[in-house]
Amino acid sequence: MDAINHIDCWGRIRTELRSSIGVDAFNNWIEPLEFEKVGAGHGHFVVPNNFMGNWISRNYADLIKDLFRAEGIPLTRLSFTAPEQSAPVPVPAGKPKTEAKPDGKIELPTSPLDSRFTFDQFVVGTPNELAHAAARRVADGGDVTFNPLFLYGGVGLGKTHLMHAIAHEIRATRPDARVLYLSAEQFMFRFVQALRFKDMHSFKEQFRSVDMLMVDDLQFIAGKNSTQDEFFHTFNALIEQGKQIVISADRSPGEIEGLEERIRSRLQWGLVVDLHPTNYELRLGILHAKAEAQARAYSKVGLDVKVLEFLAHRISSNVRVLEGALTRLFAFADLVGRDITLDMAQETLADILRISDRKVTIAEIQRKVAEHYNLRISDLLSPRRARAVARPRQISMFLCKSLTAKSLPEIGRKFGGRDHTTVIHAVKRIEELMQTDSQITEDVELLRRMLEA
Ligand code: ADP
Ligand code: MG
Numbered sequence: 001m002d003a004i005n006h007i008d009c010w011g012r013i014r015t016e017l018r019s020s021i022g023v024d025a026f027n028n029w030i031e032p033l034e035f036e037k038v039g040a041g042h043g044h045f046v047v048p049n050n051f052m053g054n055w056i057s058r059n060y061a062d063l064i065k066d067l068f069r070a071e072g073i074p075l076t077r078l079s080f081t082a083p084e085q086s087a088p089v090p091v092p093a094g095k096p097k098t099e100a101k102p103d104g105k106i107e108l109p110t111s112p113l114d115s116r117f118t119f120d121q122f123v124v125g126t127p128n129e130l131a132h133a134a135a136r137r138v139a140d141g142g143d144v145t146f147n148p149l150f151l152y153g154g155v156g157l158g159k160t161h162l163m164h165a166i167a168h169e170i171r172a173t174r175p176d177a178r179v180l181y182l183s184a185e186q187f188m189f190r191f192v193q194a195l196r197f198k199d200m201h202s203f204k205e206q207f208r209s210v211d212m213l214m215v216d217d218l219q220f221i222a223g224k225n226s227t228q229d230e231f232f233h234t235f236n237a238l239i240e241q242g243k244q245i246v247i248s249a250d251r252s253p254g255e256i257e258g259l260e261e262r263i264r265s266r267l268q269w270g271l272v273v274d275l276h277p278t279n280y281e282l283r284l285g286i287l288h289a290k291a292e293a294q295a296r297a298y299s300k301v302g303l304d305v306k307v308l309e310f311l312a313h314r315i316s317s318n319v320r321v322l323e324g325a326l327t328r329l330f331a332f333a334d335l336v337g338r339d340i341t342l343d344m345a346q347e348t349l350a351d352i353l354r355i356s357d358r359k360v361t362i363a364e365i366q367r368k369v370a371e372h373y374n375l376r377i378s379d380l381l382s383p384r385r386a387r388a389v390a391r392p393r394q395i396s397m398f399l400c401k402s403l404t405a406k407s408l409p410e411i412g413r414k415f416g417g418r419d420h421t422t423v424i425h426a427v428k429r430i431e432e433l434m435q436t437d438s439q440i441t442e443d444v445e446l447l448r449r450m451l452e453a
Pocket of ligand 1: 044121122123124128153154155156157158159160161162286319320323
């Protein structure tokens with residue numbers, strides 16, 4: 001294959017990368033890459049600096065090699081070389097724009113906001129009501145009462161949605177306020193670019209001139225020491241000026257490994273709130289809201305509301321998956337001119353439902369739970385009502401309901417011939433406890449992970 005073909009091939013691989021790693025990461029890391037050549041099983045790239053070279057090599061080299069292999073070009077090694085220090089560094093089109101605006105203010109490197117992520121579109125339930133209330137308070141402005149606001153929780157529980165909602169609200173009510181929202185990855189990228197272009201002065205100016213700074217997915221900068229350092233200084237400068245800071249992460253400050261101690265303790269000065277895993281009611285509420293929006297777009301498609309209940313029961317992972325399921329149902333129903341019924345949903349979503357199922361059996365759940373709590377399986381099936389046995393039994397029933405497709409009466413029968421109302425009660429009780437008792441939440445999540453593995 002000749003060089004021209006290799007270049008074409010790189011073009012296709014770039015397109016592939018853009019969709020698989022996301023536009024943000026693509027713009028940060030792949031866009032600045034210059035494909036040089038392929039020779040003797042090695043792929044050569046030029047990168048703006050060694051830092052980026054190392055980063056790309058560690059995070060994307062395997063993926064890039066896979067994509068070359070898929071193009072029929074197996075490569076054993078990739079090299080990412082920075083131009084010699086003495087050579088002039090070409091200034092790519094991506095240099096940050098830091099020119100002053102006509103009014104003398106600096107342009108902010110804010111990330112685009114999703115127009116659907118507003119407070120109006122956010123469905124509130126027990127698992128997220130505190131996070132929602134805190135976000136609202138910050139968006140309403142007034143005195144800064146807690147700083148920073150730290151939102152954390154698992155994937156797809158609405159952290160980004162709430163942060164965008166704050167930004168939308170402030171843009172609408174106080175258009176002069178300078179709100180800067182970006183991911184921690186973007187923060188790091190800006191910082192690295194500033195170092196590379198010897199532009200630290202405007203970097204600092206940009207970040208310290210804002211009225212509100214929002215950094216999404218902070219866990220990303222854990223272990224990246226110079227970035228953390230800069231973040232710490234920015235953070236302190238803003239707090240001292242009484243500017244609001246909002247941060248999100250997938251874990252609490254105490255659980256983020258590789259986060260500097262001084263940052264950890266600073267984060268805990270403010271308000272730390274978590275978004276709990278969704279419960280059935282919240283999932284159903286979200287599905288109703290999203291179905292209404294879909295129904296406006298696809299006015300000819302009819303929907304059996306039982307489908308929403310079915311989905312809320314069967315898809316208990318993140319909200320993004322729920323949304324995706326609904327979108328697919330409407331698109332498919334519209335295409336084939338059918339209504340959305342239970343049968344149709346089961347057919348159309350077979351793959352998603354299978355993943356949510358992972359074919360866990362009731363027996364397996366009983367075994368794992370018994371092991372975890374040091375009980376015998378026969379204890380779980382017995383009539384004993386002592387808390388030490390009853391709670392694990394309820395957890396087992398809850399897991400059976402959320403991880404298998406078995407009906408309530410079937411589950412009841414497998415627990416020593418209990419009635420289905422006992423199972424309903426157990427599921428409710430565990431959902432309640434998961435809102436208040438972090439030990440139970442941890443146990444359930446751990447068991448769920450072990451069973452789904
Ligand atoms: P996270 O940042 O926590 O991973 P996102 O904020 O990106 O999650 O949410 C994932 C998707 O789920 C988004 O489309 C968001 O609008 C939706 N979503 C999450 N929670 C809610 C909620 N309570 N109400 C409405 N939509 C929600
Ligand atoms: Mg997010």
